[in-house]
Amino acid sequence: MFRFERSATVKTAAEIPAAVQFAMQVTSYLNKRHSLNMSFGVELFGGTRLHWYFDTESLDKSVQLMKALLEDREYSQMLDKSKSIWIDGGTKDTIVSLIA
Numbered sequence: 178m179f180r181f182e183r184s185a186t187v188k189t190a191a192e193i194p195a196a197v198q199f200a201m202q203v204t205s206y207l208n209k210r211h212s213l214n215m216s217f218g219v220e221l222f223g224g225t226r227l228h229w230y231f232d233t234e235s236l237d238k239s240v241q242l243m244k245a246l247l248e249d250r251e252y253s254q255m256l257d258k259s260k261s262i263w264i265d266g267g268t269k270d271t272i273v274s275l276i277a
Contacts, residue, residue, distance in 0.1 A: 178275040180232050181239055186267030187225040199259045200227050206255065211242060226267075232275070239272065 187196045200217045207213050215231040233239050246252055 178232055178234060179236060179239065180230055180273045180275055182228060182230040182271045182273065184220075184226050184228045184269050184271075186264040187227065187262055188264050190225050192262045193219065193225060195262050196225075196227055196259075199255070199262065200229065203252070203255050203259075204229065206252065210249070210252075211245060213242075236272070 185196075187193055197219060204215050204217050207215055213231045215229055217227060217229045220226040220228065233242070
């Protein structure tokens with residue numbers, strides 16, 4: 178089992194409400210459209226970051242999802258509309274192998 182996590186840094190604390198609104202919208206969309214069980218949260222200390230995460234059975238399934246997302250126009254439009262609230266280069270993806 179693997180956990181995929183994406184974090185993104187918001188430009189300013191004043192834009193946290195817009196970032197949370199976007200996170201709710203994109204999480205709901207991805208869960209419905211791509212059958213994920215994705216969740217998100219807001220980092221409390223040390224930065225203005227949001228974190229999305231979901232578990233997957235295999236890395237192959239994760240790769241298939243990423244390919245599907247690249248072809249998903251509605252998802253791409255959502256990302257484009259939200260560009261102004263994120264720091265350029267402030268997105269980080271991590272995959273964790275879950276042991277226990």
